[in-house]
Amino acid sequence: MNAKLSRRTFVKASAATAVVVGAATTNPWGPAMTALAEGEKSDTIASSGEAVFSGACRGNCAGGCFLNIHVRGGKVVRTSMREMPNPDYNRICVKGLTHMQRIYHKDRLKYPMKRIGERGAGQWERISWDEAVTTIADKWQEYQREYGKEAFAIYWGSGNYGVLSGQGMGCTTSRLLNVTGASNISMTVDAAHGHSAGNALGWGPNFTLNELADLKNAKTILCWGANPVISQQQSTHFLMEAKENGTTFIVIDPIYNITASKADKFVPVRPGTDGALALGMMNIVVRENWIDVPFLKASTVAPFLVKEADGHYLRLSDLGLLAEGQRDDIVVRSAEGKMGLPQEITDPVIEGSFEINGHKVNTAYTLLLQRIAEYPPEKAAEICNLSVSQIEEITKIYATNKPSTIYQYFGIDHYVNGHYSIFDIYALAMITGNLGKSGAACGMGETLGINFTNLAGTLFPAGATGPSLTMSATQMDSVMNEHKYGNKDVNVKGIYITNANVVANSAERKYTLDWLNKMEFIAVADMNMNETAQYADILLPVSHWFEQEEAFCNYSTHPYVIFQEKAIDPLYECKADFEINKLIAQKLGYGEQFNLTEMEYLNLWLDNDEARRLGITLEALREKKILKCLPGDLYINGENGVFGTPTGRAQFYVENPAPNMNYDQQWDIEKERLPYWEPPNEVWHENPLTKKYPFTIISDHVRFRTHTQWWDVPALLELDPEPILKISSEDAAQYGIKTNDLVKIYNDRGHVVMKAAINDGLPQGVLTAPKGWEKHQFREGHFADLSSRVVNKVCANSAFFDVLVAIEKL
Numbered sequence: 079m080n081a082k083l084s085r086r087t088f089v090k091a092s093a094a095t096a097v098v099v100g101a102a103t104t105n106p107w108g109p110a111m112t113a114l115a116e117g118e119k120s121d122t123i124a125s126s127g128e129a130v131f132s133g134a135c136r137g138n139c140a141g142g143c144f145l146n147i148h149v150r151g152g153k154v155v156r157t158s159m160r161e162m163p164n165p166d167y168n169r170i171c172v173k174g175l176t177h178m179q180r181i182y183h184k185d186r187l188k189y190p191m192k193r194i195g196e197r198g199a200g201q202w203e204r205i206s207w208d209e210a211v212t213t214i215a216d217k218w219q220e221y222q223r224e225y226g227k228e229a230f231a232i233y234w235g236s237g238n239y240g241v242l243s244g245q246g247m248g249c250t251t252s253r254l255l256n257v258t259g260a261s262n263i264s265m266t267v268d269a270a271h272g273h274s275a276g277n278a279l280g281w282g283p284n285f286t287l288n289e290l291a292d293l294k295n296a297k298t299i300l301c302w303g304a305n306p307v308i309s310q311q312q313s314t315h316f317l318m319e320a321k322e323n324g325t326t327f328i329v330i331d332p333i334y335n336i337t338a339s340k341a342d343k344f345v346p347v348r349p350g351t352d353g354a355l356a357l358g359m360m361n362i363v364v365r366e367n368w369i370d371v372p373f374l375k376a377s378t379v380a381p382f383l384v385k386e387a388d389g390h391y392l393r394l395s396d397l398g399l400l401a402e403g404q405r406d407d408i409v410v411r412s413a414e415g416k417m418g419l420p421q422e423i424t425d426p427v428i429e430g431s432f433e434i435n436g437h438k439v440n441t442a443y444t445l446l447l448q449r450i451a452e453y454p455p456e457k458a459a460e461i462c463n464l465s466v467s468q469i470e471e472i473t474k475i476y477a478t479n480k481p482s483t484i485y486q487y488f489g490i491d492h493y494v495n496g497h498y499s500i501f502d503i504y505a506l507a508m509i510t511g512n513l514g515k516s517g518a519a520c521g522m523g524e525t526l527g528i529n530f531t532n533l534a535g536t537l538f539p540a541g542a543t544g545p546s547l548t549m550s551a552t553q554m555d556s557v558m559n560e561h562k563y564g565n566k567d568v569n570v571k572g573i574y575i576t577n578a579n580v581v582a583n584s585a586e587r588k589y590t591l592d593w594l595n596k597m598e599f600i601a602v603a604d605m606n607m608n609e610t611a612q613y614a615d616i617l618l619p620v621s622h623w624f625e626q627e628e629a630f631c632n633y634s635t636h637p638y639v640i641f642q643e644k645a646i647d648p649l650y651e652c653k654a655d656f657e658i659n660k661l662i663a664q665k666l667g668y669g670e671q672f673n674l675t676e677m678e679y680l681n682l683w684l685d686n687d688e689a690r691r692l693g694i695t696l697e698a699l700r701e702k703k704i705l706k707c708l709p710g711d712l713y714i715n716g717e718n719g720v721f722g723t724p725t726g727r728a729q730f731y732v733e734n735p736a737p738n739m740n741y742d743q744q745w746d747i748e749k750e751r752l753p754y755w756e757p758p759n760e761v762w763h764e765n766p767l768t769k770k771y772p773f774t775i776i777s778d779h780v781r782f783r784t785h786t787q788w789w790d791v792p793a794l795l796e797l798d799p800e801p802i803l804k805i806s807s808e809d810a811a812q813y814g815i816k817t818n819d820l821v822k823i824y825n826d827r828g829h830v831v832m833k834a835a836i837n838d839g840l841p842q843g844v845l846t847a848p849k850g851w852e853k854h855q856f857r858e859g860h861f862a863d864l865s866s867r868v869v870n871k872v873c874a875n876s877a878f879f880d881v882l883v884a885i886e887k888l
């Protein structure tokens with residue numbers, strides 16, 4: 079297994095060292111980073127018998143970087159960027175460079191422990207693995223036996239996107255859930271984009287975007303609700319190279335941030351109003367006849383005929399033409415009134431209202447036109463706090479300087495109305511035909527692994543029933559206080575938390591603590607004593623990512639699957655989740671379903687025809703360490719105009735909308751079928767609450783941490799020592815606040831005290847603060863106390879930015 083240092087890696091390693099040491103001569107990193115950078119000189123590498131292993135950085139930062147892990151004398155001494163098959167994807171960031179300080183952190187969890195004092199008081203006793211796992215399994219069985227299968231819950235977050243020990247597609251934690259029939263508490267985060275993307279285009283192997291390397295083929299890019307310079311570190315240079323090649327780069331964001339500073343045009347939209355902007359833009363597209371009629375006819379639902387009676391499409395059966403054994407396909411109409419299947423009528427009408435065989439119908443496109451007419455550009459401008467000419471200008475560029483790509487991420491997702499706005503933006507791409515071609519795409523690009531992995535085989539071994547219940551984390555007050563999930567009686571008593579910092583990362587922290595503390599039993603598996611681990615009754619120490627073999631292909635912005643070699647043995651008594659899940663399953667009596675080695679599991683994972691077509695076998699992966707997993711030389715989402723939706727088309731009309739979480743809530747189908755917009759829940763200037771809490775507060779995802787991960791890494795704390803609130807100079811002047819003053823930010827849900835910094839990228843009335851800090855790192859209170867758990871009825875999704883606060887200088 080010891081990878082010999084080849085000449086190629088040797089040269090690479092020296093080059094990488096040279097670059098970092100070069101940077102360190104002006105010492106922008108401070109002493110700790112200088113030490114890291116100077117750790118290895120090329121000559122010592124050659125003489126010291128250093129071994130270099132392949133690795134994947136696999137937290138939820140969307141990078142998924144391919145790393146070299148340099149090991150000497152059994153210790154990881156350094157990490158460096160490893161050459162990708164397409165070097166355009168070569169990348170590493172300060173977090174990737176500081177893994178050693180996570181591995182060797184003095185406070186890393188070392189042994190299984192049980193709580194001995196009050197819950198959360200920090201008193202622990204070291205126990206054996208057997209005692210820890212037996213305690214967990216006993217509680218699991220006892221609760222399930224006495225109160226039903228759902229009485230024991232699993233909660234996982236986004237800590238690690240590996241397959242064996244993380245939350246990648248086909249992961250062993252899902253298998254454990256499915257086999258034991260435990261209930262599943264969904265963290266209910268980042269759900270709005272996925273919900274609307276699924277309705278609009280379906281989830282493809284790269285979510286909804288083309289491969290990143292295709293960005294250079296776009297003539298126009300709208301960066302809409304994303305901050306790639308910080309939050310998608312793989313993407314930025316592709317965007318900048320496109321710009322250098324002449325692509326018009328437009329940023330639509332309330333904040334003039336580092337990404338916006340690179341834009342040709344910056345559009346300072348009012349928070350939470352992007353849907354109205356997209357609807358306004360669609361009106362201009364229609365008015366100026368910039369619609370792509372051939373695309374609408376062939377690749378969207380435009381020609382489908384929606385029955386007024388029930389909102390469903392007219393089908394063969396409605397015409398009395400359904401032959402026995404035939405599929406009840408959707409029909410379309412020609413200009414002459416002939417009816418038939420889309421493959422028979424290749425030039426269907428897309429506009430009009432008709433009565434066909436007793437059914438009153440409108441084309442889906444006609445319904446779209448009626449809906450967008452509710453948002454003329456003047457109205458959109460007022461809602462979005464933009465001028466009509468600003469909207470007209472960007473619409474013209476987007477719709478005529480084609481192909482155009484809309485690069486989205488989660489900026490719009492984090493509002494209660496987020497899924498509406500995101501769906502509206504997809505509809506704009508549809509009517510302009512900016513989809514399914516090189517340079518033309520809309521949405522988010524993240525490799526999902528759904529195309530080549532054997533999900534059924536990994537997730538549903540013989541006897542697996544699936545989770546007994548899936549609950550939204552935002553409904554846990556009802557679950558724990560009223561013992562109800564919707565109308566269903568439940569009695570949830572125990573929880574197993576893995577890969578998640580539930581307390582620090584969930585919306586409305588006091589609410590989270592309240593429901594969590596009502597659990598009779600809490601087990602947590604993590605690497606460090608974070609805020610959630612502090613509330614555990616049993617604490618399991620997990621190994622670091624480099625202490626295990628693993629495969630990784632999930633939520634990363636490059637098109638590869640990566641093999642993680644085991645660079646060192648787990649330190650102390652740490653174990654990988656793969657082994658932990660296995661131990662728990664064995665104690666629960668499901669050992670048979672977990673009777674696989676790591677490599678057997680990965681073989682099962684790759685037992686899929688598409689994997690074979692792509693040449694992804696375990697042997698090849700172990701040999702090459704990295705293999706391309708998106709099909710084609712340059713993957714284009716929806717190429718040939720076929721999308722992964724129920725109709726196979728791009729859908730601006732949803733025939734059968736459904737909530738992402740069911741808790742017997744009431745919801746209005748009319749809002750869900752067509753593009754729609756309504757104001758956000760809190761951060762709306764007409765909301766009376768703005769009198770008391772006049773500021774919108776948006777969370778910054780920051781360069782130096784991935785959510786809470788790396789929170790205790792000394793080198794990064796040197797670079798970014800404490801959380802800082804940003805405020806515009808106008809607002810700061812009004813409150814007498816200067817940079818470095820301490821301020822209190824508060825609302826009815828809580829407060830936090832931190833230092834302020836004046837930042838003129840912010841508009842008046844908007845503040846930002848970084849997420850990802852632990853409680854003790856704030857001067858007082860907690861940033862996570864401010865957010866609200868209120869979610870949309872159809873799309874349960876934490877609205878981290880839909881938050882009003884007041885500010886006070888201390």
Ligand SMILES: Nc1nc2c(c(=O)[nH]1)N[C@H]1C(S)=C(S)[C@@H](COP(=O)(O)OP(=O)(O)OC[C@H]3O[C@@H](n4cnc5c(=O)[nH]c(N)nc54)[C@H](O)[C@@H]3O)O[C@H]1N2
Nearest residue numbers: 139303304305309330349350487488489779780781784785
């Ligand atoms: N370094 C680092 N990278 C990360 C993460 C991290 O914590 N650290 N987290 C990862 C995860 S899980 C996620 S979800 C992604 C998030 O990826 P992004 O969505 O790119 O994340 P943010 O950095 O939050 O940027 C969102 C942008 O949306 C803007 N925005 C806020 N409200 C609105 C609005 O109403 N309309 C519009 N148009 N824009 C708005 C914000 O000002 C910001 O510029 O980042 C991932 N990458």
Ligand SMILES: Nc1nc2c(c(=O)[nH]1)N[C@H]1C(S)=C(S)[C@@H](COP(=O)(O)OP(=O)(O)OC[C@H]3O[C@@H](n4cnc5c(=O)[nH]c(N)nc54)[C@H](O)[C@@H]3O)O[C@H]1N2
Nearest residue numbers: 235236237238577578579583603604777785786787849878
């Ligand atoms: N206020 C506010 N809150 C937010 C956001 C915001 O914008 N504002 N953003 C939200 C978003 S977009 C997201 S995605 C969430 C992310 O929320 P989480 O998924 O909770 O994110 P992390 O902080 O990465 O926490 C993951 C935990 O997994 C642990 N871990 C890492 N690797 C392993 C492993 O191999 N095994 C085990 N068992 N544990 C491991 C880490 O140590 C860490 O404690 O946060 C959300 N919270």
Ligand code: SF4
Nearest residue numbers: 135141142143171174
């Ligand atoms: S944290 Fe993200 S960007 Fe940084 S090295 Fe890891 S995967 Fe790459």
Ligand SMILES: [Mo]
Nearest residue numbers: 138267268488
């Ligand atoms: Mo996220």
